[in-house]
Amino acid sequence: MSPSELPSALVDILGSDRVLASDIDREAHSGDRWFASALPDVVVEAQSTEDVSRLLQFASEHSMPVTPRGAGVGYVGGCVPLKGGISLSLAKMNRILEILPRDGVAVVQPGVITGTLQAEVAKLGWFYPPDPASLKECSLGGNLATNAGGPRCLKYGVTRHYALGLKAVLASGEVVRWGGKCHKNKTGFDLGGLLIGSEGTLGVITEATLRLIPMPRQRAMISCGFGTFTQAAEAVQLVLSSGYLPSALEITDKFVLEAARSHLGNDVAHGCEAHLLAEIDGSEKAVAADLADLKALLLEKAGGLQLTTATTEAECEALWTLRREFSYSLRATGLTKLNEDVVVPRGRIVDLAIFAEQLQHETGIKVACFGHAGDGNLHVNLMVDDMDDPGTKAKADEALDRLFRQILDWGGAITGEHGVGIAKKRWFRDAVGENSFQTHLAIKKALDPAGILNPGKFLG
Numbered sequence: 001m002s003p004s005e006l007p008s009a010l011v012d013i014l015g016s017d018r019v020l021a022s023d024i025d026r027e028a029h030s031g032d033r034w035f036a037s038a039l040p041d042v043v044v045e046a047q048s049t050e051d052v053s054r055l056l057q058f059a060s061e062h063s064m065p066v067t068p069r070g071a072g073v074g075y076v077g078g079c080v081p082l083k084g085g086i087s088l089s090l091a092k093m094n095r096i097l098e099i100l101p102r103d104g105v106a107v108v109q110p111g112v113i114t115g116t117l118q119a120e121v122a123k124l125g126w127f128y129p130p131d132p133a134s135l136k137e138c139s140l141g142g143n144l145a146t147n148a149g150g151p152r153c154l155k156y157g158v159t160r161h162y163a164l165g166l167k168a169v170l171a172s173g174e175v176v177r178w179g180g181k182c183h184k185n186k187t188g189f190d191l192g193g194l195l196i197g198s199e200g201t202l203g204v205i206t207e208a209t210l211r212l213i214p215m216p217r218q219r220a221m222i223s224c225g226f227g228t229f230t231q232a233a234e235a236v237q238l239v240l241s242s243g244y245l246p247s248a249l250e251i252t253d254k255f256v257l258e259a260a261r262s263h264l265g266n267d268v269a270h271g272c273e274a275h276l277l278a279e280i281d282g283s284e285k286a287v288a289a290d291l292a293d294l295k296a297l298l299l300e301k302a303g304g305l306q307l308t309t310a311t312t313e314a315e316c317e318a319l320w321t322l323r324r325e326f327s328y329s330l331r332a333t334g335l336t337k338l339n340e341d342v343v344v345p346r347g348r349i350v351d352l353a354i355f356a357e358q359l360q361h362e363t364g365i366k367v368a369c370f371g372h373a374g375d376g377n378l379h380v381n382l383m384v385d386d387m388d389d390p391g392t393k394a395k396a397d398e399a400l401d402r403l404f405r406q407i408l409d410w411g412g413a414i415t416g417e418h419g420v421g422i423a424k425k426r427w428f429r430d431a432v433g434e435n436s437f438q439t440h441l442a443i444k445k446a447l448d449p450a451g452i453l454n455p456g457k458f459l460g
Contacts, residue, residue, distance in 0.1 A: 057173030070142030076421030082456030110141025147197035154374035165209035225272030249374030
């Protein structure tokens with residue numbers, strides 16, 4: 001079937017209100033926040049599992065590429081329709097179907113924005129912990145597709161840890177269910193474990209049952225400035241080795257701080273070249289005691305230069321708002337941000353901080369680091385002038401290769417939460433090993449024999 005025939009064929013199956021074929025709509029669905037893009041032949045805005053099922057049955061019969069898409073705020077080109085075909089948007093499947101405090105679950109469609117679910121369950125005294133920095137924009141379906149994390153992963157875990165059940169559509173159009181509302185369920189294979197983090201290559205998630213936990217009764221935060229980025233990384237190790245488990249431990253380097261000061265007009269960590277943000281939560285007495293202990297630890301033993309605390313909800317949210325703006329502050333520099341969410345064993349976090357500084361010095365490429373130091377997941381951002389310039393791109397590619405090779409040599413991971421997509425495709429095979437790579441291919445072939453789902457990404 002030719003691209004020109006595709007829209008009318010889909011209208012016959014799904015209706016005209018689901019099918020978009022204008023140049024403006026195709027362009028709007030051509031990429032994410034990575035620098036590359038490609039136009040789909042047509043866009044389908046699904047509004048139900050049945051829509052997705054009918055679409056994939058059609059696509060399978062015609063060997064038509066389908067690229068699933070959430071909110072389009074990813075950083076690895078995961079929803080770029082490299083092979084053209086159909087861009088499948090799930091943004092209009094955005095209903096919270098149920099919130100059931102007695103069961104400790106919420107049932108949602110994939111287009112629900114993460115922050116929206118958090119706000120709704122908080123009204124009932126419950127807590128959905130996964131918190132990507134883009135939580136006001138990113139969708140739960142995208143979070144599931146990439147197994148997204150966020151600052152609170154240190155204490156609470158990533159998206160996978162909160163998925164109790166899924167409804168998904170396979171490439172054939174068949175609808176499968178996994179799990180449900182039970183918090184324990186060891187029945188059959190872990191199909192959810194396959195689909196979560198598969199980046200839309202094995203199936204399209206159309207409904208999720210997510211675990212909720214009681215809202216912590218109290219929280220507090222510490223903002224502490226340091227003289228060097230290495231000192232901030234060392235402070236993370238000191239906090240954890242001293243017996244504390246904050247809900248978040250975030251560090252930031254000089255470049256990010258300067259970008260934030262310029263973009264936000266906020267003199268964060270004035271006079272300091274690095275920053276640590278710590279959040280603690282729990283009972284009122286425990287939080288008060290830990291807050292006092294950590295203040296002393298950071299100032300007296302970790303070399304903190306200045307320290308402020310937040311003890312009210314408004315004060316804590318002000319600090320989190322600042323932290324969540326770091327990525328946007330880097331984009332405001334006008335440079336292209338290659339956002340690499342690498343992970344190292346936690347004992348290597350100081351080594352990674354040192355390596356990032358060396359990489360900047362030796363390549364001349366500005367490197368901006370911030371992120372989830374408590375679990376070894378740092379965003380090492382290469383800030384480049386123009387990725388369309390061949391010389392600049394070659395230089396950036398060489399620097400990225402150095403970064404990823406070092407990460408793998410340390411036993412680390414090339415992605416902690418953003419996914420592989422296109423951006424990290426060339427390192428995926430080395431990252432998982434040859435036997436594991438072939439196993440990935442075998443699973444892909446079993447569930448998507450024609451290879452129509454999100455083609456051109458990390459599995460080829």
